[in-house]
Amino acid sequence: MPSLLADEISVWFRAEARDLPWRHPETTPWGVMVSEFMLQQTPVARVEPIWTDWMARWPMPSALAAAPRADVLRAWGKLGYPRRAIRLHDAAAAIASEYGDQVPSDVETLEALPGVGSYTARAVAAFGHGLRAAVVDTNVRRVVARAVHGAGDAGPARTRADLADVDALLPNSDAEAAVASAGLMELGAVVCTARAPRCGLCPVSARCTWVAAGRPEYTGPRKPVQGFAGTDRQVRGKLLDVLRGSPHPVPRTALDAVWSDAGQRDRCLDSLLVDGLAEQTDDGRFALPTGPA
DNA sequence: TACGCGTGGAA
DNA sequence: TTTCCAAGCGT
Missing domain, CATH: 1.10.340.30 (Hypothetical protein; domain 2)
Incomplete structure (x- = not known):
């Protein structure tokens, strides 16, 4: 048609x-x-x-x-x-x-x-x-x-x-x-x-x-605006920015500096590991993942 | 289905 | 300054 x-x-x-x-x-x-x-x-x-x-x-x-x-x-x-x-x-x-x-x-x-x-x-x-x-x-x-x-x-x-x-x-x-x-x-x-x-x-x-129709205004439900400040998304972004910027694995203390709330920081670091966006080396430091797989 | 997931430019 | 996003996907 x-x-x-x-x-x-x-x-x-x-x-x-x-x-x-x-x-x-x-x-x-x-x-x-x-x-x-x-x-x-x-x-x-x-x-x-x-x-x-x-x-x-x-x-x-x-x-x-x-x-x-x-x-x-x-x-x-x-x-x-x-x-x-x-x-x-x-x-x-x-x-x-x-x-x-x-x-x-x-x-x-x-x-x-x-x-x-x-x-x-x-x-x-x-x-x-x-x-x-x-x-x-x-x-x-x-x-x-x-x-x-x-x-x-x-x-x-x-x-x-x-x-x-x-x-x-x-x-x-x-x-x-x-x-x-x-x-x-x-x-x-x-x-x-x-x-x-x-x-x-x-x-x-x-x-x-x-x-x-005279361009009537939309009256239906609006999708809620996503917050960003203070979310895990922001913290993950900050952590990953450190890893991207370093040619070598970084110690945990280098990551401590990007976010003051230790609980949230640790949770976000764990989630990056789970997502395959970060890895922990044998000596306990953190880096972007290696390997093609 | 609703929610979480990054970032930085425009209004 | 604060708000609102901008060619979605996976769970």
């Missing part, structure tokens, strides 16, 4: 898309997959330089798989959520050993890889392999909520229904659907934004049911 909405978004996208390095034609499915991991909950501007260095250093999954964990975590730098780097490392090893160093194109196969959920699997299929796959992220959910449902924002996820909504918009052909998917995301990222949508620049404002 052809959708004028998707067609017009595709026309707009081909003219207005940002020039992002992972969108260049020579980018491999692996490059797209790396970008999708890095972009999970992280702004484009911070991902760009890290992605560029990463792809120059590890241009295929087997190259990353062969790298020591510590190198991977240092290259990840301060992108945040460093467990993503662990999962990407593990996913690269699985692709190298089980799939001949070729990133799978099948959504179910992709979803079985570490760190690859519904969104990332479909994004790799669509943007890496040019296939028709409904890509549902926060931007797409917002665009559909407004343009199709006339709501100010998307509200809580309705996983199956969200997927069906987007699938219904996509053109039939793989190539056209992939462009439409990229366009939906781009529109949500740069025009149909959460706080100050630029409807004057929107290619589909004339068919937007939210605009037609």
Whole structure:
């Protein structure tokens, strides 16, 4: 079922898309997959330089798989959520050993890889392999909520229904659907934004049911804002920053300095060990993990 | 389903 | 200054 909405978004996208390095034609499915991991909950501007260095250093999954964990975590730098780097490392090893160093194109196969959920699997299929796959992220959910449902924002996820909504918009052909998917995301990222949508620049404002309704304010439940100051997340970040910054294992006293609450500090250090983000040496000091595995 | 998981820039 | 995030995933 052809959708004028998707067609017009595709026309707009081909003219207005940002020039992002992972969108260049020579980018491999692996490059797209790396970008999708890095972009999970992280702004484009911070991902760009890290992605560029990463792809120059590890241009295929087997190259990353062969790298020591510590190198991977240092290259990840301060992108945040460093467990993503662990999962990407593990996913690269699985692709190298089980799939001949070729990133799978099948959504179910992709979803079985570490760190690859519904969104990332479909994004790799669509943007890496040019296939028709409904890509549902926060931007797409917002665009559909407004343009199709006339709501100010998307509200809580309705996983199956969200997927069906987007699938219904996509053109039939793989190539056209992939462009439409990229366009939906781009529109949500740069025009149909959460706080100050630029409807004057929107290619589909004339068919937007939210605009037609006078842009009513969103009244549904808001997702609670995550605190950060004083959380384990902050403490883990501080501990890991010390380990990243030291070429040698550090004594426990070096970690004591980053957080005064000893109980919380110890709990966080333990959780880093459990997550594979840190290791304790035989002499009792702490460091980023060694080994490719 | 709700929650925990990093970081630093913009309003 | 404080708030609010920004292309989610795993449990």
